[in-house]
Amino acid sequence: MKLTINGKMQEITADPATPILWALREQLGLNGTKFGCGIAQCGACTVHLDGRPVRSCSTPLSQAEGKSIVTIEGIASGDGALNRLQQAWISEQVPQCGYCQSGQIMSAAALLADNPRPSDEQINIAMAGNICRCGMYGRIRKAIKVAAGIDSERQQEAAT
Amino acid sequence: MNEMSEVIAETPETPKAGKKRGKWTRRTFIGAGLLTGGALVVGVAIRSGKPPERLRAMLAGGDGEILVNSFVKIGKDNIVTAVVPHVEMGQGAHTALAQMLADELDADWNNVRILEAPGDGHFASHNIAREFLAPELKVPSVLEPTVDGGFLTLAKMMALQITGGSFSIRGTGQRGMRAAGAAARAMLVAAAAEKWQLPASEISVDRGIVAHAKSGKRAAFGELAEAAAKQALPAQPKLKTPKDFKLMGKPIARLDIPAKVDGTAIFGIDVQIPGQKLSYAAVKAPPVVGAKVAKMDASAAKAMPGVLQILNMGDFVAVVAEGYWQAQQALNQITVEYSKSDADKIDTAAIFAGYGKALDEAGADGGDTLAETGDAAAFFAKAAKKVTAQYHVPFLAHAAMEPMNCTAWVRGGLCDVWAGSQSPLGARNAAAKTLGISADKVNYHNTYLGGGFGRRSETDNIEMAVRIAKATGYPVKLIWSREEDTQQDWYRPSASSRFEAGLDASGKLMSWNNIHTHLFDPQEAPLVSYYNIPNSLIRKVDAPMHLRFGPWRSVDHSQQSWFIESFVDEIAEAAGKDPLALRRELLAKSPRHLAVLNRVAKMAGWGSALPAKHGRGIAIAQSFGSIVAEVAEVDLTAKKPRVTKVYCCADPGFAMNPDGYTAQMESGIIYGLTAALYGEIMVKNGAVQQSNFHDYPMLRMNEAPDIFVEIINGDAQRLGGGGEPGLPPLAPALTNAIRAAGGMRIRHLPVAKHFA
Amino acid sequence: MQQTKILFIGLILAALSACGSPAEEPAEQLIVAKPGAGAAPDSSPAPAAGDLASKGKAIFAAACAACHSVEAGEASGAGPNLHGILGAKAGRVKDFAYSQAMKTSGVIWTPMELDLLLANPAAKFPGTAMAAGKLTDAADREAVIAYLTDISK
Structure with missing residues (x-):
């Protein structure tokens, strides 16, 4: 096959x-x-x-x-540089045990491909199929927004 | 747990809260040496004063010295390797421990590497250890374990490399890694002083460079490592105080994270053996624990594609196949009959009825007394107002994301084992014992853990895998299905607890009488010594059960904190007091607790108006040396309660890595919320009913509250844990909030069953 | 707090003697094959796609059939069997492990409910196992619902 x-x-x-x-x-x-x-x-x-x-x-x-x-x-680019989601996962210190994170990142990547500027509600819906037993949902949500360039705090930091 | 009761029976003094014992002295020993290649190594050992013979043999192989695997290695290439005796399961221990060591050493963080100590028990060398007396540690306060307990904890967790009890940072880090780092720094300075013929007092260290400002002389660690190994060990390595911390207390990025975002991190389930083809095993154990396989019909399974072997191991059935899916498919086609026993009749209702009976029999003053102050019964009899309540909590499974697994290869009297275990030495010993070979014939390889939460401190998966691998003779990777993982857990025990409180005419809480069913530890979990209650009596009754039980994140605190803090709110309601105000009253003599409580109340805007059918609940708990208070905000406008916000204030003494500590609080809150809302393992005909995430549901992102965490560094000398203490206050904060929002007083978890 | 000590001793013993029984040999050992030798994988082809009688059936075959069977009595796959779905209550199939979200929804499958589901499964049931199967084109959804209505008769 x-x-x-x-x-x-x-x-x-x-x-x-x-x-x-x-x-x-x-x-x-x-x-x-x-x-x-x-x-x-x-x-x-x-x-x-x-x-x-x-x-x-x-x-x-x-x-x-x-x-x-x-x-x-x-999902990293051809030259091996990390995808923007992977970078955000590091900057927001998302993973704990890390076991679910491949799946989380793949779901998030599909979300952003479909909807580059998702709302919190849209993020919640798209990610609700992925369980994280370490409970890093808040950090995942934030990292998706950082990757999408829609995190207001981060944008303010960048501006100042 | 026969072993436990055996030791209790042999302990000369029956343990009782508050009794002083002091036959152990705590002394820290530092060993140093030179590795081939000119690398300096420094390690820390703890020696007991007069250990009983039995303990000595268990802990240290007979020579009375407990050598501990917290080491630093400094190579000629300037690379500082922190060798940590704890496993990484997401709690961030590897990075925080390295941070503590590197700070005392004044190392360049960019040159720090982490190596998890191998689980072979020989990492520390007896020969290079030289005696050293550490500064005497302060007398333990209410927040610290006793001298005995503290010593044994330290010895066990470090020497046996067990990761649990929220111990790594406050124990190994505080007493091991920091001492090793400070000693290595002193030896590097001494080496430089000797080489330059300058006084050591004028030499400074910063980011891996040893320097003498006046002369302009400088040397990197690597240049001095070999000479440093020949220096005398410092008699009193001076540890830094917080004002000199450069790495401790900073939110340093975790070093294990990059591999966890690109799929390269190796968990137990990912293990490959170079040059060897792996076969895969799926297993099915009897649904009723303790039952045996009476009859197995594998005729259909035998003919299925990829099947290599079918094993009836007596206490479980295994299929070994070319691939895991093939093994599981074939296993599903095997019909098994199991032996019968009285346990086949047990169901959840019968278990709780048994608890009720045990509590009834103990009555108002029976059971084992854990703590007693004043005369609770006498005051209650004449109390102006009486409050009583009974609470129940269910069994809980751990449900780590990575199902239990283990890879084993048994050949020629040797055994290699790969797994992610919270107890690498325990895993190695379990493999050896199962095979009837000595532990030095077992080569144990630990990996990252896809969640531990206490489940991976057990070794049943290891034992199964080596038995299968022994039968096959070729390497086998055993993977449990999610169903097996859920139904063959070592559960958080269910429990019941009863309370009686007496208030005087002015509404002051004067007596507290509690009795609860009990199976596990820590036994201080039901104590409320931080609350100022003149008369209290706290008792337990043993309540046997047939299910296997084990440590589950925060252990007994997960139950006791909910009982205690629910009851405090019930007292407040009966007395017509605000729950925060009552707690402030009760914490009048516990300033650190009070500070934590006040901070979380302020964060949450306690007392400010909320919309109709919304409510706030507050709770405080002390566990594993940390004090944590939480406020949950609940919205009851829909069919099911929705937790919108959780505020958390924690005092761990000093947060070595504040972002890591915050992440642990967030994690404990979601783990606790999942359990409080949904968690319930039920038993029918002796067997666990739940099987997978569809009937043992987990909190998902769409239900996850916004979490706000603040940390108070209340006492840098007395560190508390992080992995567990965020969990205990969550459940009572939630159910107190539901009540405050106009909902019912929940006395039986989980919450969801009351809103079905 | 003295009990702390006792507990730890217990844990140490538990760690050192975690398995009380000596190595147990298998009671039965059926050796079928050696690793890598024989045990050829089943090479039977996937079931051939049937006639595409309608637009809905064709879309279903492409977008839904990976997970859903439709014949009466056929086993559920990654998703539940859909025979008789119209008018049925969500969470009705016995051999499928529904998500908590779906099982407790109380939804009765009308064409409108199906349309809402297919437009965005995750939005209708956060936490649903139905990760795929979203049909963004309303005309496609209409066709598939017509097909499902047909097979529910």
Whole structure:
């Protein structure tokens, strides 16, 4: 089965019913995408399938055939510089244990691609599928706004 | 926990609150040496005064010396490596510990690296340790554990490398890392003085450079490391006071974060063995804990793709396959019959009925007394006003984001184990014991932890993995499903608690009588010594249960703080007092507590008007050496209560990394809010009913309140913890706020069940 | 506070003797294959897409079928089986683990409710497991709802 992963064509031999998550992790060694619940409830396994966020633990490989998958390993720019969301995640000191953060960043990236200037309410809605047991929701919200350039405090700081 | 009761039985003095003991002396020893390549290493050891033989053997392998793995290594390349004996599970301990060491050393932060001490118990070398008497530590206050407790905590947490008890910074950092840094600095200065033939008193250190201002002589750490190793150890390494802190108290960015935003951080579940193909195991343990596999039918599973082995281990069933998903799919096709036992009849209602019976039997003065002041029963009998209440809290699962897992490879009498554990040495010993080999045959590799919260201090996952790997002979990565993780936890125990309070004619709280069911620790959790109550009696009754229980973020404080602070609000209501005003009255003799309470009230605008069906609740708790007060603001206009804001003021003595400490408060608040609103593990026919996030729900971003945290550095000599203390006040602040908003007084958690 | 000590001793013992029982051999060990040898993955192709009888069915196949089965009695996938969805109550399928948000919503699936859901699933049910499946084009939603109505008859 052929699919494009992080811009590279990959050939995978696996049962088409296998969730994308396990092919990424066990066959391609892309361990940044995490297993959390197996039933699309926690968002730790979020990747982009043709640009849309999907829960890879519950999406079979058969649905990805011929399509393009982007994982956390693939969202930095080509020269390896961090994505603006990743930078904001560092500046706002978002992660604690860090286990959910690949999924959080992938959901946030899909949100900003769809809506470059989301309101707090829109952020909450888009991110409600991603659980963070360390409870860093406030910092995630802030980091998304910093990345989107809509954080008022930050803008004031920059201006002064 | 048979081991625990055994030790209690052998302890000559029955522990009782308030009794003085002092047979331990606390002395700190510093060891230093030279590594090949000319690197200076300095470590800290703690030695007990007269340890009983049993303890000595357990703690230090028989020589009476407890060598502790907090070290600094200074290489010729100027790189300062802080070797930390604690694991990183998001609490920021690695960075904060390195910060403390680097500050005392006056190192260049850009040249500081962190190495987690390997879990092999030999990191500290006995041979290079030389005796050293540290400045005598002050007599512990109410905020500090006792001399005994403090010593044992320090020894256990540092030497056994256990991460928990909100201990890393206030224990290892304060007494280990800082001493090692200060000693290394003194030795570098002595080396420079000798080389330059100048008095040490005129030599200064700043950002990794040792310098003599008058002569203009300068040397980097690396140039002096080898000579420093030959210097005499300082008899009294002087620790800085806060005015000289350069890194301590600063919000330094955590060093583990970059790897956690690009997918490169390695958690236990991500482990690969170079050059080895991994196979994957899925497991199913009996739904009723303690049951055995009576019969297994694996005929369908055997034929499924990718399946390598199917194992009936007696106490669980495992499928080993080429991939985890294949293993789990095949496991789902296996039918298992389990052995029967009396536990099959247990359900949640029966458990609470049992607690009620135990409390009834203890009556007004039975049970084990934990603390007693005055005569609570006598005053209550004649009280002008009486307040009584009973509270219940459910079992809770930890639900760390990373399901339990472990990778093991057993071959040729050796074993390699990879996992993220809060107790690396415990994990290593568990593997050795399970296999019947000595611990030095086990090579344990620790990783980042995808959440710990106490769950990863247990070693059941380790034991399972090595047993499977022993049977297969090839390396296996065991991954639990979320369902298994939820149903085979070591739960926060459920509990019931009863209170009686007596008020005098003027409305003053005169007596406090509490009895609660009890399973765990710390036993000071139900005490209210910071409240000025003339007559109090606090008792417990043991309440056995069949589920496994273990430490859950803040342990007993998670229950007791809700009981205590709910009851304080009920007393206020009965007395017609404002909840803040009553607490101020009760804290009249506890100035640090009062300062924290007043600050949070000010932050929250306590007393200012709120819209209809909105309310504020306040609570204060002291745990793990820190004092934390919180105010929750609740909106009851919709069907379900919504927490809109949480204000938090904490006094941890001194916050070594204020942003890290703030993050811990935020985290404890959300973890506590999730539990208070939704958390409930229920039992039916002996088995846990919840299985995954759909029936054991978690707070999500759309429900997350805005959180405001302020820190008071109340006493830099007495540090408190960070990982746990943010949690205990949250639940009572929430339920007090619901009451204030015109809602019901909630006496049985979780909150959501009252709004279904 | 003296009890602190006792607890710690207990914990130390627990840490040092975490597993009381000696190594237990498996009671049964079925060895099916060796790692990497045999156990070829199932290479049967994914079920072929059926006839695209209507616009809605075609859109459904492209945008929804990855997660949702539609035949009566067919097992749920990443999303619940949708047979008979029109007029049914949210959270009705037994073999699917619904999010708390969906299960407790009390929604009855009318065309209008479905339209709201499909326009933005996460907005209708914050915390829903339905991360994908958003249809921004109202005409597409209408077609899919027509198809769902058809299969609910």
